[in-house]
Amino acid sequence: MKQDYPVIQCDVLIAGGGSAGVMAAIRAKELDKDQRVIVLEKGDAKYSGCIARGMDALNIVSIPGIASPELYVESNSIACEGIMDEPPNHMMAQRSYGVMQRLVDLGVCFPVDENGNYDILQVHPKGKFCVTMKEPELKTILHKKMIELGTEVMNRTMAVELLKNEDRVTGVIAVNVRTGEICVIQAKSVILSAGGTARFGLPNNGNLYGVYDFPGNTGDGYCMAYRAGAELSGFEYTLTYYIVKDINAPLLYITLTRGAHLYDAYGNRKDKEHPSLRSLNYEDVINRSGPLRITMDHLEEETIAEIENLLFTTERPACERFYEGRGINFRNPGSDGEIELWGTEVFLCGGHGITGVRVNEKAETSVRGLYAAGDTSLVARGHLSGAFVYGEISAESATEFAHTVDHCEVDTGAVDRFLAKRAARLAQSDNPIAIEEFEYKVRRIINDYLRAPKNEYKLKRALWWMKRFREELSTMVYIKDMHDLFKSYELENIIQCAVLSATASLERKESRWLPWHYRTDFPETDNERWLKHIVLTQGEHPDDVVVAHKEIIRMAKEELTNA
Amino acid sequence: MPENMLTALSDNIVIDKDKCIFCGKCIDTCILDNLRMKIAPCTKACPLGVNCQGYVQLIGRGFEEEALEEVEKSLPFPTILGRLCSAPCEAACHRRAVTGEAVSIRALKRYLTDRLQDRQPVTPEIKAATGKRCLVIGAGPAGMMAAYVLRLEGHDVTMIDAAAEPGGMLRWGVPEFRFPKSYLDREIHRLEQMGIDIQCNMAVGLEVQFSDLVKQYDAVIVATGCPEPKYLGMDNENAMGITHALPFLIQMRAGRPPEVGRKVVVVGGGEVAFDVAQTALRLGAESVSVYCLETRNELLADPHIVRIAENEGVVLNTGFGPTRILVRDGHFCGLELHNCTRVYDENDNFSPRFGDIITTCEADTLIVAIGQTRTPGGLIKKGLQYNELTYRLEGYDTVFVAGDFASGPATIVEGMRSGREAAISVIRLLQGQHLSYERAYEGPVVTEYAISTDRGSALERTAIPVRHSKGPGDFHEVEQTFSEEQAAAEASRCYSCGSPVGRFRTCWFCLPCEVECPTDALYVQIPYLLR
């Protein structure tokens, strides 16, 4: 039977309309206003992604005269314990001030003091790179700009599979998350900016969506890239954050950089030794001295008010409701004023961590015509700055590439296979298990076996389970409506990410980034053997993960000093 | 809704139903697609998707401008439907299910248009010119809606009509005392002001050839309605003194009032039958009897209209169908009828059965009002087959159909709906988009949910004020508008059934829904597990 689905042509296709995606769209239209740029977005691009209600800081800005890009490379390399390609990071830092200026021009608020200086905080091992931002409308400002420039946005549309022609990516198959219809977008170049895997481990609060990172992100970017043959790295970097218990929202740097105190469970002060999210996790997981707590009752009213102002207007403004509900007032001494921190669920992310699709300083992946940006890409710990800068860079490269190629015929065979699989899913309505229950179990098992401390036994159990889950997704889970269908694509990717993570974790037979990749069977860090990437690519089929070791890409010393 | 681990959690989305206007903005905004609208039965029933619950509630709160704006979001012609809509919303109204009397949703719409008649209707901005030329054939409600939608998109729109003036049934079929012509003229004028080129006296097949038009325009929408009267198919149906509803009404509107005898008999049970009956009274008939097959409960006409007609003196005889037309000297002189024992069969198909009671009715004028059909042969020779989602005519790439022409005799609101759907198809076609993608979806709604009746007042349905004909020659509008107090009372009867809901419990408490809500009606709690 001839299938009837929309086939849309564009020059640059952007999968994911979050921070990186909108910036990529803006840049692509600026470079060539006549090219057709389409953004596929699972939610609604006006707000979707991590920056729904703004951000309180642009974490990496190399402001001339304050902290150089070279210092950032050095500093971030320390934070990544050496597993960091220098050129993309250098490029990111180099362009970070430009991106910040662009945001300023768009009207984004970066508060300045009476002398007109930005509020710049030190959150990295070396150098002050973190600039306070106070802009609840950050996403809507960018969204407006993107629309004004003529970007076409397809909301509620999930990119599921890349189409290829020989070695080149030529388009995407997407699914409408409400109607379940598919559509095919032919593109000359594709940018993946679908975030990381936020729905990975099960959070302590027990709510599948009560996670730290944006729960719409289910590793779709990683999985699409993987299935298209691109190189992935850093999947053993199984990140947990250390933030406010239960609500899983951050507040650490805002408070600590303004003089808050940090205590461990035994009442020892911990804020003096430059705590980082990792060191706090270390305290808790390795030293067993958690939970840690923040107190502010010793601060001036003015400072507390400033903290509240930042905290309750941007990033996660709902926090105010949370504290109110708990009866917490930062001014109070004791437990009525202190904030208890815990480790979050485990998640994978290129922006907060170092998991992602490997890219060079041009945002090119290892597959022709395919680019990646933001948390999907591996620009280690680039945060929002990385998302914005690589949004721009990916757009530049993708636009240039799009100018050199033509559209390829749609691979109707691939589309037909996709449709056949979709039909099979829709036919499994009589199975006994709801997809939500299934997700709960998958993510609980991810917690059990993929979160530090790890060892070979646990990681192999993880693989055993994931193989089983892959089968159960078709034999046990019911798909009764389009909502279930859409979630099944997400679950497939969460499972795939777990397979990748277990494989990479098994491979790295050392411990690094403690506690995140803490292997109890290989407790030492071994720079001799393991100062390199664990690169994953797809073999014959998705379960056949091909593992390779790749050297860290460094810049010549002169480049770093002269650049 | 099937329960699962998530949906068994409590809903953290709190709606203040005193503030919510059920606009759905929050649902469109949610970045995790968590929200759904428990859609009110009225809103769900509206072919145009007018937010009935929202505007009724707004009237109850005293926000009349906002209420009208809410209507105009999906209905550019509220003055028309405020008077003439068949009001499927009221048929579906939960208040009707519970107490037997629906909220007067239509009359409240009319109230808004009357109250705010000096206000300029809100017409969205017309998009930049596309250079594409669209033709709408037929300037009735379906054509008007199609032309409106196409024009907003920036297309060049020509609307042609065979009649001397545009409006279709709104002009020719509906009598003045139900829909004063001035309202129609106002809407037509508005369409012209938008830049729609309306050309009359252009009968396709006579003045212009359909095949030429298809070639000349980038897209064509055929909405020529069902302008042919249905015949009883009995001997003597052409005798003097016999006329059919449509030509009768057209003569009226064209300023050539037909002559009627002293005693008039009308055959038919729809609203048109009562329209012609009331018209006949106004033309000086001494008595007017309506005969129909149906029982009172089965009548197709709105009971409110029947009541008005009866109050004016129209005599309704239910359960009879004509057997013979009686003629004296070539002139109609009476009707022989037999009793009807059932109109519809078990499957609700029209399949009347008759008994053996025979009656005759003497009269001088017979008006047959048993419906209309498409012009036989007409534009499209082959059988009319079209796609039910896109309204594209089978066998053509650029021709679409709408209104009664597509569906057979239906209603104004249905015509407007299909006019809009056909126009959307044209817009997609001209933009190179897929015609049906996303269109079968019923929207982000929940339809099965328990309705609380706590909110409705105990008042009975407010009678719609009427101004009865003062006798022959009085064609003044019959139905009148609610007073402010009446409107408020009527609106207070609404249960306010629907509500947005955090359907999937996939909330990240990120707040865009709350920020976008125009009335501060939505509050996002921290989910209980996290609180």
Ligand SMILES: Cc1cc2nc3c(=O)[nH]c(=O)nc-3n(C[C@H](O)[C@H](O)[C@H](O)COP(=O)(O)OP(=O)(O)OC[C@H]3O[C@@H](n4cnc5c(N)ncnc54)[C@H](O)[C@@H]3O)c2cc1C
């Ligand atoms: C709570 C929180 C606080 C943070 N605070 C800071 C801070 O103060 N400073 C800082 O520098 N950084 C901060 N970050 C990090 C920063 O926000 C992210 O690194 C950045 O937003 C990543 O951008 P992105 O475009 O890669 O991902 P996102 O912004 O998450 O966007 C991904 C988008 O892709 C969509 N998507 C996912 N899958 C698909 C698919 N298959 N098809 C279509 N669309 C898809 C999603 O709906 C989403 O809109 C914070 C992050 C979080 C979660």
Ligand code: SF4
């Ligand atoms: S809660 Fe607000 S946005 Fe949502 S339907 Fe009601 S009024 Fe509209």
Ligand code: SF4
């Ligand atoms: S707060 Fe919840 S319901 Fe509102 S937009 Fe965010 S996820 Fe959706």
